[in-house]
Amino acid sequence: MCFQEYLQKSNATDASGNMVLSDIGVHLQQKIKSHFREINVHSDVKYIDPTYMLRAVRANASDAILCTVLGQNAVHGAFAGFSGITTGICNTHNVYLPIPEVIKTPRLVDPNSRMWHRCLTSTGQPDFC
Template sequence: ERGINMLFVLGGNGTHAGANAIHNECRKRKMKVAVVGVPKTIDNDILHMDKTFGFDTAVEEAQRAINSAYIEAHSAYHGIGIVKLMGRNSGFIAMQASLASGQVDICLIPEVPFNLHGPHGVLKHLKYLIETKGSAVICVAEGAGQNLLEKTNAKDASGNTVLGDFGVYIQQETKKYFKEVSIPIDVKYIDPTYMIRAVRANASDGILCTVLGQNAVHGAFAGYSGITVGIINTHYAYLPIPEVIAYPKSVDPNSRMWHRCLTSTGQPDFI
């Protein structure tokens, strides 16, 4: 009705699923409309893509929070800094930020199960760190440890399950545990979510965003529809939307990158 024959949709898995539905409806109605997606999620959880724009900036900004937690923990007697980062289903930001900073002692992500309590639990290792190093920094992804929290079954406006706040939970459990073993600690909890989300894109993301946008427009003018654009094995490519929304990409616990992170933190398996 308004003469629109190209639709560009920017977002993550949910947004792409919506774009795919619009594309299918346009085909059903025989409308000549090109629907092209541009992957945008700081969680970096879109299938097949090397990275999505926003991720680099998020990791860079997350390091500032980790550095603040490190200084706070290091400056206090028996200081513990806890930083909660984004990552509902995937721990890419927490993993990369921990690896990049080199200041994290424990990194917890949704893909790797762990126990808080018990002889091999996170808190036992935290006690060891306080006794040997005198301070510790913990980095947790927001989706980590959800099996330890009470389930509410509540949904947000987009239909996603409302997650329990694991950052606050681990802060409370840490204080409780050290009180029981009569060790004084000074816990500082940092949740930089909105500072990371609202920051200006860095140079790398700015360039990536521009190139993805240009390629999306080229694809639409070439007559493609129901596709998304992204970097795959360092090459810019078009992919059918159903291919990238099958399920979210997540950290492989057997990958070299996760093992590099474990080497950096020095943490054991918490099982």
């Protein structure tokens, strides 16, 4: 069964009429396990759903405030009639950002930068570099 067939094996739709897709994680886990069996590697493959690993530390008060402000600004933008925008902070000002501009070029993180190391320290993540 190919990837597309696996995702679309159910013809169910949600309340908005969008197709309900199958869990790709389970499919990938099965494919990886079968691949390693074929090359005679006897190791147990563990699949950890990445949605449970969004953060390495608990949200603090600053995170809660930031999320509240971003959410409120998103609602204000929607009520103002904007679409295709996201909210953010630029030079300490709350701004609306057009999504096509935000995703036009990929953002790269320098794994040797000071800011990345600050992020690792604050979240308690290991430095694999």
